[in-house]
């Protein structure tokens with residue numbers, strides 16, 4: 286846990302415009318800075334950053350938050366991680382956790398070791414990149430050129446060349462005082478068999494740098510150059526670094542760092558099989574593309590994607606293995622609430638070969654034809670059935686776990702219906718056998734991948750009141766004294782109003798903090814939009830508006846009181862309790878009088894809405 290005071294200090298010292306400016310080109314517009322939203326397909330700049338209030342808001346898609354939330358969303362970090370990153374950047378010293386000296390030394394040591402491993406991997410990545418540009422890298426460059434990959438994309442994915450030598454990398458690293466055992470520990474060298482010393486793991490190969498989501502190199506994936514060159518086709522096409530502490534294949538997606546902005550902008554990921562597919566897709570203009578590193582899609586992969594997108598389009602190779610892998614990915618993706626689609630490649634093609642033959646247009650038109658992944662799984666299973674009852678029953682049974690993985694109730698029913706239709710059997714049979722499923726793993730995911738419709742919270746008066754308090758904090762004292770906030774009935778708005786009063790009393794009006802911890806409900810969306818556009822610029826006009834708002838709220842409040850009394854009167858009547866009826870009616874008359882009085886005051890000063 287980072288103490289509140291430290292969080293406040295980080296917020297204070299961070300420059301939200303500078304940080305967001307690294308992802309979005311911002312232009313000054315009045316009190317705000319404006320840019321094209323990184324979280325939705327935005328054409329006009331609807332993304333606003335308010336430096337004085339230290340938060341951002343998009344009028345297109347409704348996202349808002351503070352600097353922490355921005356980093357969490359765009360980089361897929363946890364709150365602590367984003368706080369640590371900002372603390373490091375802006376020189377805020379975080380308190381050392383209370384630990385025994387031994388534990389502290391251990392943590393210190395682990396941090397130093399990680400730093401060292403990063404340095405080695407970064408130096409190696411740069412070495413491979415330099416080699417690609419050297420005369421020795423000519424063949425590798427040729428291979429990249431054949432694929433239609435230009436320099437910009439090659440640099441983006443940090444493509445490199447491992448020279449045809451037993452210790453090119455080892456020698457280079459030794460000059461930088463990095464020992465062979467250290468190189469072995471990060472997976473880049475192997476001990477010589479039956480002797481002393483080490484040799485380079487990757488030789489004469491095209492190298493893809495695998496990074497973590499923040500862009501630190503953690504491993505390499507190396508491809509043979511030319512078909513069967515030197516190895517009688519016995520060399521495996523790809524060799525990856527071995528798994529290390531930082532590199533666990535089932536938890537890493539190739540291209541995740543390069544894809545980060547486009548993933549959050551489109552809320553969609555394109556999943557391909559191979560490294561070259563990712564790079565070719567980027568060359569074709571699609572940067573929201575990632576690939577698993579030679580493994581099936583895991584739960585961890587799905588979670589990594591879910592933190593960044595709502596939809597996944599699976600674009601695996603157009604062969605039996607590719608189609609099987611796509612089907613196997615479905616339950617993983619559906620379980621975390623991702624909407625899964627498939628863009629089925631023609632037989633024998635992969636995204637890379639399709640791009641080479643047909644360019645961007647071919648990729649574009651393939652993506653335009655994407656279909657629901659489960660729809661396709663069901664259809665192809667039915668199409669492959671031999672028509673016998675036995676085979677149909679077996680196939681429908683196999684579809685059970687797929688349908689069960691769908692998180693949304695209604696969608697699940699639609700899929701059951703589809704199964705019945707495709708196999709041409711009575712839906713009741715399917716419904717009684719393919720039961721269950723849903724929220725077993727994630728609980729509150731029923732709303733699925735969709736974003737909530739942003740509805741406007743509360744009544745006009747409630748919103749006007751809060752807007753006023755926001756623009757003219759000086760009026761918060763009067764608002765509280767006159768008990769106006771007690772008439773707010775919308776609970777989320779009530780909370781916002783009391784936070785504003787609290788901030789006023791503490792003399793720190795921290796809008797971004799109010800926005801940060803509160804989730805994405807419609808009240809916060811509305812509040813953020815209101816906060817970015819001040820309406821009452823002078824306290825005096827604000828005070829007049831406050832009077833009107835108060836009158837109207839009092840009117841509504843009293844009418845509500847009358848409605849409640851009417852209800853009690855009905856109950857008392859039904860119970861033949863005439864004493865109570867009389868008493869209640871007297872109370873009602875009092876309130877009616879008050880309403881008339883309020884109306885008179887109100888009518889003197891009519892308000893246009």
Ligand SMILES: [Zn+2]
Pocket residue numbers: 322323324325327332343344345346347348
């Ligand atoms: Zn937006």
